Amino acid sequence: MSTPVPTRASGLLPVADTPAVRRAFLRLLATEKRRAATAVGLHLVAAVAAAVAPILLGDMLDRLAAGTPIDTLALGLVASIIAVVVFTWAGTFVSHRLGERLSARMRVEFVERALRLPMPVVEQAGSGDLMTRSSADVPEAGVLFRDGLPQVTVSLLKVVVFLAAMLWASPLLGLCMLVIVPPLYIGTRWYLKRARRGYLAEREAESVIGDTIGASADGARTTEAYRLGAQRDAAGDATVDRHWRAARYTLFLRSVFFPFLDGSYAMPTAAVLIVGGAFYFEGAISLGTVASCAVLTRQILFPIDHLLMWVEKVQRGFAAMSRIEGVAEAEDAEADATAERPADGTVDLHGVRYAYPSSPRDVLHGVTLSVPAGQRLAVVGPSGAGKSTLARLISGSDVPREGRAAIGGVDVAALPLDERRRRVTLVTQEHHVFTASLRDNLVLAKADASDEALREALAAVGADWAFDLPEGLDTPLGGKHRELDAASAQQIALARIILADPDVVILDEATAMLDPRAARDTERALGAVLEGRTVIAIAHRLHTAHDADRIAVVEDGRVAELGDHDELIALGGHYAALWRAWHGDEHALEGIDGPGEQDEFAAAAKNM
Ligand code: ATP
Numbered sequence: 001m002s003t004p005v006p007t008r009a010s011g012l013l014p015v016a017d018t019p020a021v022r023r024a025f026l027r028l029l030a031t032e033k034r035r036a037a038t039a040v041g042l043h044l045v046a047a048v049a050a051a052v053a054p055i056l057l058g059d060m061l062d063r064l065a066a067g068t069p070i071d072t073l074a075l076g077l078v079a080s081i082i083a084v085v086v087f088t089w090a091g092t093f094v095s096h097r098l099g100e101r102l103s104a105r106m107r108v109e110f111v112e113r114a115l116r117l118p119m120p121v122v123e124q125a126g127s128g129d130l131m132t133r134s135s136a137d138v139p140e141a142g143v144l145f146r147d148g149l150p151q152v153t154v155s156l157l158k159v160v161v162f163l164a165a166m167l168w169a170s171p172l173l174g175l176c177m178l179v180i181v182p183p184l185y186i187g188t189r190w191y192l193k194r195a196r197r198g199y200l201a202e203r204e205a206e207s208v209i210g211d212t213i214g215a216s217a218d219g220a221r222t223t224e225a226y227r228l229g230a231q232r233d234a235a236g237d238a239t240v241d242r243h244w245r246a247a248r249y250t251l252f253l254r255s256v257f258f259p260f261l262d263g264s265y266a267m268p269t270a271a272v273l274i275v276g277g278a279f280y281f282e283g284a285i286s287l288g289t290v291a292s293c294a295v296l297t298r299q300i301l302f303p304i305d306h307l308l309m310w311v312e313k314v315q316r317g318f319a320a321m322s323r324i325e326g327v328a329e330a331e332d333a334e335a336d337a338t339a340e341r342p343a344d345g346t347v348d349l350h351g352v353r354y355a356y357p358s359s360p361r362d363v364l365h366g367v368t369l370s371v372p373a374g375q376r377l378a379v380v381g382p383s384g385a386g387k388s389t390l391a392r393l394i395s396g397s398d399v400p401r402e403g404r405a406a407i408g409g410v411d412v413a414a415l416p417l418d419e420r421r422r423r424v425t426l427v428t429q430e431h432h433v434f435t436a437s438l439r440d441n442l443v444l445a446k447a448d449a450s451d452e453a454l455r456e457a458l459a460a461v462g463a464d465w466a467f468d469l470p471e472g473l474d475t476p477l478g479g480k481h482r483e484l485d486a487a488s489a490q491q492i493a494l495a496r497i498i499l500a501d502p503d504v505v506i507l508d509e510a511t512a513m514l515d516p517r518a519a520r521d522t523e524r525a526l527g528a529v530l531e532g533r534t535v536i537a538i539a540h541r542l543h544t545a546h547d548a549d550r551i552a553v554v555e556d557g558r559v560a561e562l563g564d565h566d567e568l569i570a571l572g573g574h575y576a577a578l579w580r581a582w583h584g585d586e587h588a589l590e591g592i593d594g595p596g597e598q599d600e601f602a603a604a605a606k607n608m
Contacts, residue, residue, distance in 0.1 A: 012129045012204060012207060015322045016322045016324075016325030016326050016328070020322075020325055020329070025321065032098055035094060039091055039095035039150065039153070040153060042090045042094060043087070043157050044161070046083070046087035047157045047160075047161040047162070048161055049081075049083035050162075051164070052076070052080040053077055053080045054291075055169055056077045056080065057077065057295060058288035058290075058295075060288070061288040061291050062286045062287065062289075095150035095153065099145045099146035099147065099149055100146055102145040102149070103142040103145040106138070106141060106142070107142065110134065111134075114133075117130075117327065117330060118397065128211030128214050132203065132206050132207040133326075133327060136206060136320070137324055140316055143313065144313070145317075148313055148314050151310055154303070155306045155307045156303075159300055162303075165296055166293055169289055169292050170285060170290075172275065173275060173285075176268055176293075177268050177271075177272075179271045180264055183261075184261070184264065187264070188308070190256075190257070191253055192311070192315070196319055198246070198250045199315055202247055202250055203320065205239070205243035205245075209243055212235050213236065216235070216236065254312060258308075258309075265304075268300075269294065269298065273290075276289075338410060338415065338416075340410045340414075341410065342415070342503065343409050344408045345373040345408060345504045346371065347377075347394055347406075347504060347534055348406045348407075349369040349370070349394070350368050350406075351366050351403035352364055352366065352367040352400040352402070352405055353365060353366055353400060363557050364389055366558070367390065368559070369559055369562070371536065371550075374532055374533065375550065376530070376535040376537065377535070377537070377550050377551070378537045378539040378547075378548035378551045378552070379536065380539045380545050380551060380554070381553055381555050385554045385557065386554055386556075387554050388508055388509075389557075390538075390554065391506045393412075394506055394536055395426035396413045396420045396424065398413070399413040407503070407504055421500075423502055423503050424503065425500050427494065427506065427507050431493045433478040433492060434478055435477070436476070437471075437475060437477065438475050439454060441477060441492055442454045442492065442496060442499060444496060446499040449499050457495040460526075461491045461494040461498070463491040463495060466491075469482075494526060504533065504534045506536045509538050542578065542579060542582045546579075553573070561574060
């Protein structure tokens with residue numbers, strides 16, 4: 001049977017190679033050196049005690065045959081059994097604690113790295129990939145630390161100690177154990193050569209299923225409206241089929257490997273009994289020694305079996321770790337940060353061209369724009385003109401294909417992520433209330449903010465409702481708790497800006513979800529709060545533009561007009577037409593070129 005291994009889907013987050021995974025594993029282990037050494041020490045004593053028992057048993061057999069007393073040996077046997085129980089318990093306790101701590105550390109590292117991932121990287125990979133890594137790979141790798149590491153260590157120790165005991169009791173019978181080496185080597189090598197790729201492919205197929213199902217669920221209404229059900233079904237079937245092929249391949253590997261191993265276990269026991277029996281009848285070895293070695297052989301096979309059983313889980317765990325470490329590589333790839341720091345909040349765009357990765361067409365065509373620190377620029381224009389794209393470039397979420405987007409003289413995308421987040425905040429109309437207390441929702445922006453600072457921020461954005469909450473800042477929000485309306489959720493997002501205290505704030509239709517009155521109230525409150533910062537406001541309502549220091553009209557990826565309200569009205573161009581249309585002048589759009597453009601501007605004005 002030769003099932004092809006499905007290839008890696010392009011665009012997903014990176015997967016770390018074996019040396020990188022090994023380094024990550026050892027780095028984590030090094031954080032718990034003392035605990036690891038204690039666990040190994042305890043298991044070693046338990047293994048030695050377990051090896052002593054069969055040797056004593058053999059001696060007792062020989063003494064019984066010779067008719068000599070066995071009291072001391074019997075006492076020794078009891079003591080060794082008690083030692084096995086006590087040290088195994090203590091070793092298991094310490095090693096499981098160790099495993100839990102390592103697993104917890106790995107989870108924390110993963111979450112921190114995932115949160116640091118730049119938005120475009122996640123967007124390109126698809127959220128399904130990141131979700132699968134956090135929901136399936138992290139638990140899988142957790143098993144590696146929690147159970148795999150202790151089990152494998154204990155089994156390895158037992159194999160070494162029992163083998164040493166066998167060689168000590170009878171070097172000849174000890175060597176009989178070697179008959180298991182060739183089948184073990186061949187079988188394990190065959191399996192390991194294929195398993196990593198197989199399990200990685202299985203995991204990737206799960207990521208793709210996650211993405212496809214997520215996309216179908218998100219676009220359920222569109223699917224229904226355009227009768228795309230069959231197409232989405234086909235896409236789902238294809239991903240399930242890919243997963244099925246990947247899972248069948250790993251099943252094939254297991255169904256060959258494990259039966260093969262089971263068959264080879266009989267070999268060393270048979271060898272010890274045959275060789276031991278022959279030498280016993282020759283009088284070259286005692287019955288007790290043969291019995292000791294036969295028991296030790298069984299004892300060795302048990303941890304070997306355990307080890308091989310864990311080979312599969314360890315493979316799965318390491319495959320999962322490759323994907324977890326891959327997230328670090330995606331992050332590192334972005335970590336080529338500059339040491340320069342912005343001088344102030346001046347925003348400069350110079351000859352910026354940009355195309356989304358999914359399309360070769362430029363959506364910005366050489367935009368040049370400068371906003372001095374502390375100024376407020378409103379950006380208006382028809383839908384699809386490129387306003388949000390401009391916002392993403394100024395926030396550093398995306399990098400221009402050509403040209404430069406800088407804050408305070410430094411390329412914004414080259415700033416380290418923490419610095420960038422401190423300097424510039426992008427607020428969109430998407431807002432999310434986390435299922436947590438009001439305080440937790442706010443301190444995301446500033447972990448050490450005092451309650452006083454939180455209340456001031458809420459007051460500044462006019463979130464008066466927050467002061468009537470029954471449990472104040474501790475009131476649980478989101479999920480099955482208190483559901484906030486869009487306006488209140490947006491106010492929380494705006495309060496976070498105040499707490500984050502950035503030099504540059506980009507409001508991308510930030511008040512679009514609010515009704516006109518609430519939006520005006522919030523914008524008025526924000527006016528004071530944004531004082532002194534550079535503000536780029538993608539203006540949804542024309543009064544926002546009117547209040548700005550300057551207005552940029554963006555059309556088809558270009559800045560078509562730039563000036564303050566009065567200048568642009570006097571210019572009599574698109575902005576003036578928009579303004580008049582907004583005020584209900586039915587002849588307002590007469591100056592705009594072409595019926596298509598008129599429609600766009602009419603729609604833009606209607607939306608304002
Ligand atoms: P709106 O006012 O409707 O939000 P906008 O002026 O903000 O529009 P952008 O969202 O910047 O316009 O879009 C500019 C162009 O880029 C549009 O043609 C849009 O279809 C395209 N575009 C936007 N986002 C993406 C994306 N993720 N992938 C590919 N193309 C995109």
